Amino acid sequence: MILNNQKGAAMIVALMVLLVVALLGTALWQYSSTDRLQVFRDEKRMQAYYIARAGADATRSKINTILGLIVWENDQPVVLRNTNNDFFENGNFEVVTTIEKIKDSETNLDIGKKVKILSTGTVQDVSETVEINIDIMSGVLPSESSSVFPSTVEEDDWLNGSNKNDTAEPNWVEVSNPKDTTGRIKSDLGSYLAVGFPENLVVEHQEGQQSFNLHAENFWFKNDTISLWIKQGNILNLHSDTIVFEGTVELDGPHDKNFGVVGLYTSTNSGYGKVYFYKDVVNQGGQQIVPKxxxxxxxxxELWGKPNVTPALGTGLIPIEDTGNSDTTWK
Incomplete structure (x- = not known):
């Protein structure tokens, strides 16, 4: 009887051991399966993130083209959507780009664009989102004005322009006498690659209204107080691809029919050039015509020095938008 009881107890112990082993095996299997599923999910999350990142990067690299195609309606934010289902084997992305204008608080002029790029990458049932915020400011002036000129223009290429007949300095070119209505810069050196004006240039004619033309591929008005002063009734046409004014450009004019004018022409008389105003263009009363x-x-x-003008960029002036100096944040 005692032997039978011992066998029964051993059977119970063995069954309990088997139960514990089974439970441990099941737990280990479940843990292994969960861990394996988590690894697979993490891999998909990583893939989804990089797909989202690729969509955001692709959109950011095309932002200048995108901005150029926008048609604004009453300055309302513009929302663009782009989906790619073909490029990635295991997933796709959808990009939502929201663009709105940045306005100057005082003048209400457009001074930039605020761009939000929201890119969502999806791999099967897993999605990840990347966000880029870009502030693109218009009309950003480089800290060094010399950096705007083409790299092909070297220091020795620059000639100094003057409205004086300075024969003592062979590297100076002379702005022709105002009585010569062609107004072309004259010198034995022929055509010009680059001409700078260390002093302010005054355009005036006492015998009536005159029009003058200066020609060089690059102009640099270096006086940082008043770079150019065109007195009433006179017109100065600059034929150049790159023009820099370090100081104020003042266009005089006491009334609507008698005022200074500066005309901007490219060296080939076609297409677009670049102009950098480091200070405002103003009329005789100091009223802003073009902001720096x-x-x-x-x-x-043509920029006119009419009195009582409304501050505006005017037809044909387009702020240069600089994505290189934009403020970009990733989320």
Whole structure:
């Protein structure tokens, strides 16, 4: 009887051991399966993230083209969507780009664009989202004005322009006498690659209204107080691809029919050039005609020094938008 009881107890112990082993095996199997599923899910999350990142990067690299195609309606934010289902074997992305204008608080002029790129990458049932915020400021002026000129223009290429007949300095070119209505810069050196004006240039004619033309591929007005002063009734046409004004450009004019004018023309009389105003363009009363900034100019743009003008960029001046100096944040 005692032997039978011992066998029964051993059977119970064995069954309990088997039960514990089974439970441990099941737990280990479940843990292994869960861990394996988590690894697979993490891999998909990683793939989804990089797909989202690729969509955001692709959109950011095309942002200048995108901005150029936008048609604004009443300055309302623009929302663009782009989906790619073919490029990636295991997933796809959807990009939602929201663009809105940045306005100057005082003048209400457009001074930039705020761009939000929201890219979602999806791999099967897993999605990850990447966000880029970009502030693109218009008319950003480089800290060094010399950096805007083409790299092919070397220091020795620059000639100094003057409205004086300075024969003592062989590297100076002379702005022709105002009585010569062609107004072309004259010198034995022929055509010019680059001409700078260390002193301010005054355009005036006492015998009536005159029009003058200066020609060089690059102009640099270096006086940082008043770079150019065109007195009433006179017109100065600059034929150049790159023009820099370090100081104020003043266009005089006491009334609507007698005022100074500066015309901006490209050297080939076609397409667009670049002009950099490091200070405002103003009329005789100091009223702003064009705010300081960097602009593309359409061939043939004229800036008039009329009194009581409304501050505006005017037809044919387009702020240069600089994505290189934009403020970009990733999320």
């Amino acid at each position: 900034g960097a602009y593309y100019f359409k061939n043939g743009v």
